[in-house]
Amino acid sequence: MYETSYHRPTSLSEAEALMGADVDAKFLAGGQTLLPTMKQRLAAPSALIDLRHLPELKGISVEGDTLVIGAATPHAAVQTSAEVKRTIPAIAKLAGLTGDPHVRHLGTIGGSVANNDPAADYPSAVLGLGATIHTNRRTIAAEDYFQGMFTTALEDGEIIVKIAFPIPLAANYEKFRHPASRYAMAGAFVAKTTGGVRVAVTGAAQGGVFRATAFEDALGADFRPEALDGLSVDADDMLSDIHGDSAYRANLVKVMVKRSVAGLL
Amino acid sequence: MGIEGIGARVVRKEDRRFITGKGRYTDDIVLKDTTYAAFVRSPHAHARILSIDTTAAKAAPGVIDVLTGADLAGDRIGGLICGWMIHSKDGSPMKAGAHPAIAHEIVRHVGDQVAVVIAETKAQARDAAELVEIDYEVLTAVVDPAKAQDADAPQIHPEAAGNLIYDWHIGDAAATDAALAAAARTIKLDIVNNRLVPNPIEPRVAIGSYDEAEEHFTLYNTSQNPHVARLVLSAFVGIAPEHKLRVVAPDVGGGFGSKIFIYPEETVCLWASKKIGGRPVKWTSDRTEAFLTDCHGRDHVTRAEMAFDADNRITGFKVHTIANLGAYMSTFSSSVPTYLYATLLSGQYAIPAIYAEVEAVYTNTVPVDAYRGAGRPEATYLIERMMETAARELGVDPADLRRKNFVKSFPHQTPVIMCYDAGDYEATLDKALAAIDYAGLPARKAASLAKGKRRGLGFSCYIEACGIAPSQAVGSLGAGVGLWESAEVRVNPVGTIEVLTGSHSHGQGHETTFAQLVNDRLGIGVNNVQIVHGDTDKVQFGMGTYGSRSGAVGMSAIVKALDKVEAKAKKIAAHLMEASEADIVIEGGEVKVAGTDKTMAFAHVALAAYTGHNLPAGMEPGLKESAFYDPTNFTFPSGTYICEVEVDPDTGVVEIERFVAVDDFGNVINPMIVEGQVHGGLAQGIGQALLEGVTYDMESGQLLTGSFMDYTMPRADDLPSFEVSTTVTVCPGNPLGMKGCGEAGAIGSPPAVINAITDAIGVRDIAMPATPSKVWAALHGAA
Structure with a gap:
């Protein structure tokens, strides 16, 4: 880690003022990503402004x-x-x-x-x-x-x-963990709301979290895992790396959404 | 005998300090005026160093010096060595390239050290290391051992044409070819044994300290064998003569083989301490450096063919292996894919003809050397994958095929040097079959299928060789050292005992088991015994701990020394109690005259030895004896492992439902510690099979699995509750009848897991690690 300063403001306005005074400072909100990055010397903020005590x-x-x-x-x-x-x-x-x-x-x-x-x-x-x-x-x-x-x-x-x-009518989250990091390789949040079914997926796609709208439509009509048979997310939009290619991740998305739905039945 | 003797589950004495944070590891040692080293490491897998500019780094705050490979060469510091000579088929010696402690002119893997910064603080050293300016001409890299000898592969060391270090063989080629030609059936198998990163929880540390007035060096390091480190650093690297170099390896947090070797950083810290005028130089590896510089394990590419007669008896086994030794030849790297691998290719089976060829190659990767099992896991994986594949393709039960081919009488001379001394392979197989309820498997498979899962079962009947090794034998095979062990038993005047051992404990529990041995003989209690190890100034020369040798070899040396102590104590007691020496017995801390009520405390005899007031005529005072024990043979632990898995076809996730391990370790000193060793070995073996594996970028040679974000270390929740038990055939080769247990779990388990997965999903092979994505892809490819 490079040398840095640590600030522990006690109000929102103090935190804002500290950041306003130092363009190279970073907010610290737990640091479970930022601190390892700094330890690897991949980030070098001039100061850390801790938000956890506001x-x-x-x-x-x-x-x-x-x-x-x-x-x-x-x-x-x-x-x-x-x-x-x-x-x-x-x-x-x-x-x-x-x-x-x-x-x-x-x-x-x-x-x-x-x-x-x-x-x-x-x-x-x-x-x-x-x-x-x-x-x-x-x-x-x-x-x-x-x-x-x-x-x-x-x-x-x-x-x-x-x-x-x-607050939804009901919701569920099912996660497939990355074998090494245990972050989500595919995490499916399914919610039944008065406005319809919402399905958001994390971990799998190149663009980050996304709504699986085709799944939402199918589940809106028939809220059962089988409603997704024949549907899929586009593998071309999925991440691909040494832990799983895009076809595998596209499969995981569907399986996790199905399991999330099954958990609500 | 007794609650603290051989066979007792004595709680580990050393754990009190470990679990209360009182362990004293190398990084805990802070010498006065310590300086800190930070290494500048190559970002390239293969490059020519065009220039190094240290000006800015030298001017940075707190920097004491910046040293390069040119400085090292200028001071005539020798390179690191590989201590086991292997000769190729044509009789030529292996082609070892230079291994300077700091790269000079060429870097050969990502992480190769190019310069070192010595500064007042660790942070200053790191900051300054980033200011060292190096111009590289990037060269083509090769990381795949199967491609290292290609015409377009880069030449890594000028000494090894085509990157071939040796082309070695063992066994009878003609007889094996004849067996294959005459076979009723032959089974072919291509097998890759995946590269692993050892990752002991404590990273490597070195502190070099030079005393100018005494012209004496001290090295504190994380070593499994400090005396061997001192020998290499003295005799080959040329730091100082042995009497001017002390090596101390205090508490060490795991090694798994990776801390056997003599590493560049140790040389550099010693040399730099002298260079800067005698202030100690300390280097502590971080986890990133551990991934990039600790020797990796395994990395074999193998093609094999096994011949069977019409009765399904094995008639021949032919093997061709390419072994990746990485960018430099590490200390014992040459022996791993040869004498520690191919000599075990007979497995538990009577095979009349075996022929194995091994090509060892350089690549632009981290050096590869012994890692828990060292060659035996690779042999076991090959044989046991072959046996399971053969059983499936011959249409016979895999347990029956193994049973039919087991070695059943001992001693058994294999065609590949080893002579198995004792074993009962059917006993371990039968016990494992009963434990797993083999007969109930079809019903369990059907139950899994009914809930959409696939169940499979896999065997592994492993054999390994431990207790390395008879010095004359290994000498004839190319070892640069003898592989005996030493011990000194010092009885104090009050009757307590210090045992000085050349073995080194870095998790094995020697402080407990060695004390149990002493207690078993003298009955003085384990708390009256102190085990001293890991310091070349305290302990007589010893060979260290690896290859599951500390019981069979290290404790045998203690037995010999105890024999001498007992003999002298009996002489003294006989004199004091006016009895015949032949009538003296030692038990329960008492020295007694058999058949009488005459007795005296062992402590009393000890005191008499040291006062010298009343000793037999001509006897020297004191009670301290030493011994060297050279084994007569390897030992041969064996066992049957059965793994039962359930695969989720939707995700490819493999759950290990059951893992039954039945081991024959001969006599056991402390069953609790043995079970712990088996559990740890199984975790590493299952890790290899399901989770762990190194991936390099094939073009750039960058290590893609360079942290725990991408390299999957096994966690507790990846593992089942193990069902371990033992059978016993006593090892005839050593006084305690022990075989060794430290590596068996890692050796025996990978094929059991992969055999279970391939059974579950109906494929011929799946590459380790069998990650969910690979299993899913295999299922869908097979569907």
């Missing part, structure tokens, strides 16, 4: 038909939250499948969504439920937020404050 970013609450999770909430807190388990247990399940206990106690939902790793779990829940991202500047719909692998609508200095998830 009161504005904390807390889990149910507001009407919406579950609101503060951006600085660690995965373990989501996994064990009574509110989450009561309203959208699929999110608690997803959080419990992320990383290992160490990662789950340090990594945060805001950090995961801001980084938008194509193999991260949370983006599938955000897109699969049509959540809203609340930042220090505005609100962003999930559809507009994810813009491809490691790319989001966030502007420089913009901080995710909380994420509001509409």
Whole structure:
């Protein structure tokens, strides 16, 4: 790791001011991606501005038909939250499948969504439920937020404050883990909502998280795994590497969506 | 005998310090005025160094010096050696290229060291290492051993034309060809044994320290054999004569073979310490460097053919193997694909004719050397994949085919040097068949199929050779060293004991098992015995720990020394108790006159030995004896492993439902530790079969599996609950009747797993590691 400075602001405005004063600083929201990257000397921010202690970013609450999770909430807190388990247990399940206990106690939902790793779990829940991202500047719909692998609508200095998830009728998440890293090779978040079935897939595609609209249509008409027989996602859009080619990943997407659906029957 | 003797499940004495964080590893050692080394490593698999500019690095904060291969050559520091001479078929010696501790003119693999920065802190050394400017002319690289001898492959070392290090053979070619020609059936199989990264949890560390006033060097390092390191660094690298070089290998966090070898960084830290005026130089590998510089294992490409007569008896076995030794020949690399591999190609079977050819090649990859099993896993994988394939294609039960061909009387001379001394292969097979409920397999397969899964079962009847080895025999085969072991038993005046052993414990539990041996003989309790190892200043010359030799060879040396201690103690006791020496017995910490109530504490005899007030006439005071033990033969652990898997055809995921391991290790000192060794070996073997495997980019020679993000180490939840048990045939070759257990799990398990998967999904072969994507593709290709 290169030498760097560490800041621990106690308010959103202090964090904004620190970032405004140092263009080479980076926000730290758990550091489960950033810190290993820095240890490998692949990133060299001049300073780290830790967001995990901002009161504005904390807390889990149910507001009407919406579950609101503060951006600085660690995965373990989501996994064990009574509110989450009561309203959208699929999110608690997803959080419990992320990383290992160490990662789950340090990594945060805001950090995961801001980084938008194509193999991260949370983006599938955000897109699969049509959540809203609340930042220090505005609100962003999930559809507009994810813009491809490691790319989001966030502007420089913009901080995710909380994420509001509409509570669905039912939802489920099934994940196929990468054998080595245990990130998602294919993670399928399936939600039954009053507006129809939504299917969001992470881990598999070159463009990061995406909605499998053909699957959504089929499941909207017939919510059974068999409804997907004969359908497929385009293998050309999938990732291909030494752990699995695009045809394998396309297969995994379908299998994970089917299993996610089966879990809701 | 007793609760702390041979055969008892004594809790490991050393674990108290390990599990409370009190272990003392090399990186825990901080000498006064320590400086830190950071290596500049090649980003290219093969390149010519055009220039190195160290100006900016030398001017960086905290930098003490920046040294290159030219500096090393200028100081006449020798290169690293390969200590086992192999001769090719034509009688010519192997073609070993130079192996400088810092690359000079040419780099030959990604990670090859090109320069070293010595600085006040680790961070300063790393920062400055990035300022060393090197111009490379990138050359074509070859990483695939099967392509290393192609006409368009680059020449890696001038000494080895066509990258061929040796073209060696063993056995009877004519007899084997005749058997194949006369066979009722022949079975052919092409097999790849995948390259692995050892990844002990503790990465390598070296601290070199030079005392100018005494002209004396000390090396602290993560070694499985500190005396051998000292010998090589003295006699070949030329750091200093042996009496001016001390090597200390304290607690070591796993080795699996990778810490046997003498590595460049050790030479550099010693040399650099002198170069900078005597301040210690410390280097601690990070995990990335471990992937790029710790010797890898396996990496064989093999074509084999087995001949059967009309009664399904094996009549001949012909093997051709290409072994990848990487960019440089590591310390014992040459022996692994030859005498540690082809000599085991008879397996558990009576095979009249065997012929094996082995071509060892250079490639632009990390050097390859011994890794848990070292040659025997490659042999076992080949034979046991062949037997299972043959059974399927001959239409016979795989257990029956093996049973028919088992060696059934001992000693048994194979056509490939080894003479098996003892074993009962049917006993382990029968016990394993009963444990797995072989008869119930068809019903279990049907049950799996009913829920959309595919079930399969695979055997592996392995044999290996441990207890390396009779010095004269290995000398005649090219070894540069003898492979005996030493021990010294020091009885203190109060009757407690230190055992100084040339073996080295880096996870094996010697501090417990060796103490159990002493307790078994003297009855003084394991807590009154201290095992001393790993320091060339304390321990007499020893050969170290590898090849499952510390029990069969290391403990045999302790037995010999204990024999001498007992003999002298009996003489003293007989004198003191006015009895005949022949009537003295030692048990339970007491020295007694048999048939009488005369007795004295062993501690009393010890004290008498050291006071010298009343000893037999002419006897020297003291009670301390040493011994060297040279084995008379290898030992031959064997066993049957049965793996039962269930495959999910939708995802290709393989679940190991059952894993039954029945091993014959001869006599066992501590069954708990033996089970632990088997569990660990199985984890590594299953890791090889399902999870682990090195991938290089074929064009650039970059290591694609260079971290745990891409290299799949086995985790606890990848593994089943193992069902392990033993049978016993006593090894006649050593006083304790032991065979060795450290590597069996890793040797025997890969073919059992792959045989089970190929049975489940109905394919002839699948390459290791059988990852979900490969299994899925095989299923869909076969469908």
